[in-house]
Amino acid sequence: MSRAAKDRRRQAGADFVECSASKAARAIPATRGLPIAAVLAALSLALSCAKSEARDPLLPPDYASWRRTTAAALDYPIPGHMDDFRVIRANALAFRTVRRADPAGDVDFPSGSIVVKEAWPRGAVEGAPAKVYFMVKSPADPSARGAWVWGMLDPATGAEQVFESAFCITCHANANEKYPYADGNPGEAFRDYVFFPPGLPGADPEGYP
Amino acid sequence: MGKREREAAGKRPASLAGKINRIIAVILAIGLGATAFVFAWSLVEARRETTRRSLEDQADFLYAAIENFMLPGEAPIAVAFFEDVRLLSPDYRVELYRADGRSAFSDGTTIDAVNARLGRVRFAPRDGMPDVVVPPDQARFAAATAVPPSDVFFTEVTGGRSFYRIYRPLVNLPKCTGCHGADHTIRGVIDLRADVTELALLQSLTVAGTGGGFVLLVLLLALLIGRFMRTVVVRPVREIGALCRQVTDGRFDGQVVPRSSDEIGALAATVNGMVKGLRERAQLAKYVSSGTIDSLGADGERAERDERTLLFTDVRGFTAYTERTEPERVVEVLNRLLERQSAIVHAHGGDVDKFVGDEVVAVFSGEDAARRALEAAAEIRREVEDGRGNGAYDGLRVGAGLATGKVIHGMIGSERRADFTVIGDAVNVASRLCALAKGGEVIACRATRDAARSLPFKGPFRTRLKGKEDWQIVYYLDYGTEAPR
Numbered sequence: 156m157s158r159a160a161k162d163r164r165r166q167a168g169a170d171f172v173e174c175s176a177s178k179a180a181r182a183i184p185a186t187r188g189l190p191i192a193a194v195l196a197a198l199s200l201a202l203s204c205a206k207s208e209a210r211d212p213l214l215p216p217d218y219a220s221w222r223r224t225t226a227a228a229l230d231y232p233i234p235g236h237m238d239d240f241r242v243i244r245a246n247a248l249a250f251r252t253v254r255r256a257d258p259a260g261d262v263d264f265p266s267g268s269i270v271v272k273e274a275w276p277r278g279a280v281e282g283a284p285a286k287v288y289f290m291v292k293s294p295a296d297p298s299a300r301g302a303w304v305w306g307m308l309d310p311a312t313g314a315e316q317v318f319e320s321a322f323c324i325t326c327h328a329n330a331n332e333k334y335p336y337a338d339g340n341p342g343e344a345f346r347d348y349v350f351f352p353p354g355l356p357g358a359d360p361e362g363y364p
Numbered sequence: 365m366g367k368r369e370r371e372a373a374g375k376r377p378a379s380l381a382g383k384i385n386r387i388i389a390v391i392l393a394i395g396l397g398a399t400a401f402v403f404a405w406s407l408v409e410a411r412r413e414t415t416r417r418s419l420e421d422q423a424d425f426l427y428a429a430i431e432n433f434m435l436p437g438e439a440p441i442a443v444a445f446f447e448d449v450r451l452l453s454p455d456y457r458v459e460l461y462r463a464d465g466r467s468a469f470s471d472g473t474t475i476d477a478v479n480a481r482l483g484r485v486r487f488a489p490r491d492g493m494p495d496v497v498v499p500p501d502q503a504r505f506a507a508a509t510a511v512p513p514s515d516v517f518f519t520e521v522t523g524g525r526s527f528y529r530i531y532r533p534l535v536n537l538p539k540c541t542g543c544h545g546a547d548h549t550i551r552g553v554i555d556l557r558a559d560v561t562e563l564a565l566l567q568s569l570t571v572a573g574t575g576g577g578f579v580l581l582v583l584l585l586a587l588l589i590g591r592f593m594r595t596v597v598v599r600p601v602r603e604i605g606a607l608c609r610q611v612t613d614g615r616f617d618g619q620v621v622p623r624s625s626d627e628i629g630a631l632a633a634t635v636n637g638m639v640k641g642l643r644e645r646a647q648l649a650k651y652v653s654s655g656t657i658d659s660l661g662a663d664g665e666r667a668e669r670d671e672r673t674l675l676f677t678d679v680r681g682f683t684a685y686t687e688r689t690e691p692e693r694v695v696e697v698l699n700r701l702l703e704r705q706s707a708i709v710h711a712h713g714g715d716v717d718k719f720v721g722d723e724v725v726a727v728f729s730g731e732d733a734a735r736r737a738l739e740a741a742a743e744i745r746r747e748v749e750d751g752r753g754n755g756a757y758d759g760l761r762v763g764a765g766l767a768t769g770k771v772i773h774g775m776i777g778s779e780r781r782a783d784f785t786v787i788g789d790a791v792n793v794a795s796r797l798c799a800l801a802k803g804g805e806v807i808a809c810r811a812t813r814d815a816a817r818s819l820p821f822k823g824p825f826r827t828r829l830k831g832k833e834d835w836q837i838v839y840y841l842d843y844g845t846e847a848p849r
Contacts, residue, residue, distance in 0.1 A: 232546040234536040235511065322512040322535065329538045336538065350538075 163353055197226040213291045214308050218271045220361030221246050225337065225351045230277070233336070236328050239274040239286070243351050250353045250362055251362045260344035262352045266302075270349055290323070290348070300324045301348050324348060381598045385590045389580050392582045392589075400578040404571045411567060415528050416517055419556050423515075423532040426458065426554050435539065437487060443469050459555035461508050465500055468552055478543045486543075498530070500555060508533045509550045515588070520522060560716040600628045616643035641684050673730050673737040673768040673792050673812060675714065676798035677744055679722040680761045689758065697758050698722060705762075712740040717785055723798070727773075727786055734768050734808075734815035741766060741806045742819075742841055749804055761803025767793035768811040796829040797838060806841040813839040 221244035229241035249268040264270075264291045269291050273284035287308040294302040298317050305323035325346040333340055336350050338357070346352050354360035371739050410494050427450070433442035446469075449458050460468040468474070472489040504516045513533035520527050532554040534542060544551065574786040603620045610618045619636050622629040679685075679701065686694050702724060706716050709726045715737050717725045728737040741764040751757040769790030776785050790809075821841035 188386055200407075233538065234541065234546055234549040237547075237549070316513060320514050322514075325535045327538060332539065334538045335541060 160343060186204070210315075210317070213304060213317070214271065214287070214289050214315065215246075215271065215294075216268070218244060218246075218287070218289070221272070222250065222353075222364060224353045224362060225355070226363045227337070227351075227360060235322070236272070236274060236288075240277060240278045240280050240344075240355045241275075242273045242284075243270065244273070245270045245353055245362070248320065250360070260342055260346075261350065262345065262347045264347050264349070266292050266294060285310070289328075292347075300329070303348060379598075380601065381590070381594055384593045384598070385586060388584065388589045388593070389586045392585050395580055396578055396585075400574050404574045406450040407574075408567050409568055411563060412528075415560060415563065416530075416557060418560055419517070419530045420515070422456075422558055423530055423554055426556070427532060427534065430460070430534065430554070431537075439469065439475075439541070455559040457555075457557040459500075459557075461500055461505070461553045461555060463548065463550045465502075471710075474544075477545075481545055482542065489680055500553070504531055505553060507531075509554050511549045513550055519560075523561055526564040527557050527629055528560050529555070529557045531738070559685030565742065583812045595626060596624065596626075600624075600632055604632055607635060607639060611639055611642060616646055661782060668774065669772050669788075670787060671733075671769065671771055672771045672773070672790065673724040673733040673766060674771070674786070674794035675709070675724075675728065675737045675741055675766050675817075676766060676794045677726075677741070677762050677764045679797050680763055680803035682722040682760065685758065685760060690837060693758070697756075697760065701748070701757055701760065701762075704747055707746065708740050708743045712736040712743075713778065714740055718783065732782050732816075734766070735814045735819065737766050737768075738806070738808060738812065738816050738819055738841065742843075745804055745806055745841075745843075763798060763803055764806045765794045765797025765799070766806070766812045767791070767797060768809065768815055769793070792831060793829065793836070796831070800827065800829070800838075808839050808841070810837045 222243050224243050229243065230238070232238040246267075246269045248281040249264055249270060252262070252264050252268060256338055269289060271290075274286045274288065275281075275284050279285070287310055288306070289308065290303040292302060292306050293299055293304050297320055298302045298304050300321060301324045303324070305318045307318070308314070309316075327350070329352045330340065330346045330348050332343050334350060340346060353362055390394070423641055429445055430442055433439070433445065439738060446458060449456075462468050462474070475487045475489055476729060477488060478509070501518075501520075504518060507514055508516045508531035513535070515533070516531040520529060534551040534554060536546070536549055536551045538546075540551065600620070607618045607620050610616075616640065620632040622632040622636075633640055645839045679698075682698075689697075701722075702719055705724050709716050711729070712785045713730065713733075714726045717727050718723075726737070726740070728740075737840050742760060746765065747758070748757055748762045752759050752761070767790040769787040769788065771788035771790050773786045774784065776787065777783055790811075793809055797809065801807045808821070809826070813823070820842035821839040824837045825839070826835045827838055
């Protein structure tokens, strides 16, 4: 793991199953007044427990019309998504960013970029995807890890679920190092947690229909 | 139970001091109790979070170490590292599980799988770490190895000791799939367990100390505030109450010493002023008629004409008596005589209007005024005549005259000196009849006698009075043994 990747992983933090005041308590130095910590912990507790409340949809309904970032057949097994058949798309903002990528190959998607991964179970690729995973660049969002909000859409119900845990970013941090997909990122460029950013060497920077 | 029921049951009603103490105790218990609770709770939470952060940081370090050891295939270093970490502190236990719950490095299963996947013997089999003695908690372990996985922090009590514990899942990263394959998401779980028995004991002692200190503080503050309230409020109120009871019993010589300039002090000063006024009024009653006193609070300019019975008494031969007797004795006997007559007049509902030397002027009003005046005169006569035998009045005798009629009563005098008194023909007639009466005689006018026919009289007799052209009809009270002369 590169130093930059380690730093980013530390920034991403971790999460716990128990509904607790962990995040706020971790942000408070132990030397501060206990009553203040108690009040903040109680407030954090209320806020963290309120995260399950409904929020506005993050994924626009036209995501299926966005262009694909790679023409490769993504049907090989990978941790987290196993052997689902996958299609990766990005919104127009994400494509425009990549066209301005620096010579080192580093990518830093602007706020508002969205990358979506549709997944069909092996052998059932017809019709609507069974699951739709998405990452929305939104640094100010309290649920963001690595400046991205990670989530999943259930196409059957239209319900979105935002992942509060570090699981997604733990794996996707590997995109900023060498990895076994696409071109493998031989230069260990910072690819902003995206394994298939638009415009990889040999790929159409305008994407694929 | 209501107040009446409590009194009926013989229970003493709650005192002001008791109520104040209870209110103070309740307020302190609520206020300080909430403070102590928040303090103890925040203390426990802060310590729990501190330990939790420490465990999480340690899990991060271990995670990074394992990732960096295993990526180049340095499993032996990872094994040695783990064994050394285990020896660092007896308060910590570190375990590394495979995803199936078995201890990592305990056999050659993983090495065999990696070699098979690589198609060559990349790693030689070796002795592994012993399998874990205590298997992981299945439910929590399942949460840590689910997809998506989660860190699991929990507390447990085993063998009488308390532990904080964390399960940190190891994710099968893309860069790990070259050796381990991509057919699974979770490689294993780091298990960190910290012995917090002493910490829990310290927390218990802290909470107990806080609670004990809270109780002591409440008691001390309740004592101090209660004492303060007793001094500032209860004691002055009790003193004021005692003074009021004295006044109720007819004693006006008491006083409350104001201890402060607040509302209680102002109340004490007001009560003192009230008692002083009552005392002055009581003393004034010795020197002026009750009619005068009553008129002080009324409109003194208002004069009215009403029927009254006037009683005049006079000591016979008093001038000669004063000439042959020592002045002190004269004053003593006269005061005793006037005091006794005054008491008798008051006992019969009359009002001593004034003393003029040895003469007493009394006014009777209301129903049976004439009869009560005659009875008072008879009792005065009997008192004085009886006193002749024991020398109480040095043998002096009293004559009395009574008259009944319309009189004018009001404030008579000047701006500087005025009395509430009566004027009119009945006053003159009573005075003349008193002058006419010899020692031991009680003479009444016809109107007086007609208003009290039930009493024994002698008469009528005809007499002339100074200032009256016509003969006047008069009656003598009849005492049976002594005929009028």
